Amino acid sequence: MRATSLGAGACPVTALSLGGAALGNLFTPLSDETARGALDAAWDVGIRYFDTAPHYGLGLSERRMGAALRGRPREAYTLSTKVGRILEPREGGGDDLGGDDLAEGFAVPATHRRRWDFSADGVRRSIEASLERLGLDRIDIAYLHDPDDHGEQALREAYPALERLRAEGVVRAIGAGMNQTGLLARFLRESDVDAVLCAGRYSLLDQSAAEELLPEAAARGKNVVVGGVFNSGLLADPRPGATYDYAAAPPELVERALKIKAVCARHGVALRAAALAFPLRHPAVASVLAGARSAAEVADTAAMFASSVPDALWEELGI
Known part of the structure; x- marks a missing residue:
C-alpha cells in the first residue's frame, strides 16, 4: 500500500489508515475479541497507520490498539494519538452519570471525566497517560484534539509543548486534528506542525477544505490526513434516517447523496469506493x-479502497 512520510521525523503513513473511534465503543458496545479482529485484519490488508485518542471510550481505544500492536515490529507502523482532554477518575465509578458515557457518544462505563487542558503541563500529562494506556515505548504523531474553543491557548501553550516534545524525541511529528478548516489553516500558517487531520470537510458532500486548508498545506509542503469521508454514515448508506456529522441528515443532503450514488452506479463504482x-x-x-468495528468492515473498506474509479465519474460529478 502506498505510503507518505509526515514531517522531518519521517513518519510513514499508508494511504488507507485505521481510525480508532469505533474501537472505543462509539455508540454501541464492542467486545475485545471483535476489536482485536478489526485491528488484526487492518494489519493483514497492509494498513500501517493507526490513529486513536484518549477521548475515544475514555481510553478504551488506546488500550485496545496498544494491545494489538505491542507484538508487532515497532518500526513497521505509525501510531498517532491526541492531547487536549485529560481523563480524571470519578469517585463512585461514574454512578452520578447513570453509569455510562453515552452522553459523550461512547458505550463505556463513566469511570472518568474529561477535562479540557491545552496547557503545557496538560500536554505532557496527556502524553504520559496515553503511553501508559497504550503500553508502547513511544507515540509517533501527537495531534491537538478539537481545540475549537481553545485556539489561543492551544497556539500559545499546547503547541510549544508539543514542539519541545518533538525536539526531545518523545514524539516524532506533531499536528492538530479538527472537524473544521479555519483554525487548522491557522496552525499551518503560524506554527511548524508536520501535518493536520481534518475530519468531514473534504468529502463528496463537503469540499470546504479545498478553499483554504488544502492550498495552504500544499504551499507549505505539509500533509493533510482526511477523516470522516463517509460524513459519519450518509455516504456509506444514503437513506432517510442516515447520520451526517453525527446527527440526523437533513432531507436535502440525503437527496444529494442519493444523486451521487446514482452517478457512481452509472460508472459501475460503489459509492463507498468513490468516497x-x-x-x-x-x-x-x-x-x-477510515473507522471500522470488525474484521468484516475492514475487509470491505480495503476492497472498496482498492476499487478503480474512472476519471469520467469525477467529471460527471464536477469535482
Whole structure:
C-alpha cells in the first residue's frame, strides 16, 4: 500500500489508515475479541497507520490498539494519538452519570471525566497517560484534539509543548486534528506542525477544505490526513434516517447523496469506493482515515479502497 512520510521525523503513513473511534465503543458496545479482529485484519490488508485518542471510550481505544500492536515490529507502523482532554477518575465509578458515557457518544462505563487542558503541563500529562494506556515505548504523531474553543491557548501553550516534545524525541511529528478548516489553516500558517487531520470537510458532500486548508498545506509542503469521508454514515448508506456529522441528515443532503450514488452506479463504482478515493486526488492529502468495528468492515473498506474509479465519474460529478 502506498505510503507518505509526515514531517522531518519521517513518519510513514499508508494511504488507507485505521481510525480508532469505533474501537472505543462509539455508540454501541464492542467486545475485545471483535476489536482485536478489526485491528488484526487492518494489519493483514497492509494498513500501517493507526490513529486513536484518549477521548475515544475514555481510553478504551488506546488500550485496545496498544494491545494489538505491542507484538508487532515497532518500526513497521505509525501510531498517532491526541492531547487536549485529560481523563480524571470519578469517585463512585461514574454512578452520578447513570453509569455510562453515552452522553459523550461512547458505550463505556463513566469511570472518568474529561477535562479540557491545552496547557503545557496538560500536554505532557496527556502524553504520559496515553503511553501508559497504550503500553508502547513511544507515540509517533501527537495531534491537538478539537481545540475549537481553545485556539489561543492551544497556539500559545499546547503547541510549544508539543514542539519541545518533538525536539526531545518523545514524539516524532506533531499536528492538530479538527472537524473544521479555519483554525487548522491557522496552525499551518503560524506554527511548524508536520501535518493536520481534518475530519468531514473534504468529502463528496463537503469540499470546504479545498478553499483554504488544502492550498495552504500544499504551499507549505505539509500533509493533510482526511477523516470522516463517509460524513459519519450518509455516504456509506444514503437513506432517510442516515447520520451526517453525527446527527440526523437533513432531507436535502440525503437527496444529494442519493444523486451521487446514482452517478457512481452509472460508472459501475460503489459509492463507498468513490468516497474513499476522492480525498487522495489532492496532492496535499497523505492518508484517508477510515473507522471500522470488525474484521468484516475492514475487509470491505480495503476492497472498496482498492476499487478503480474512472476519471469520467469525477467529471460527471464536477469535482
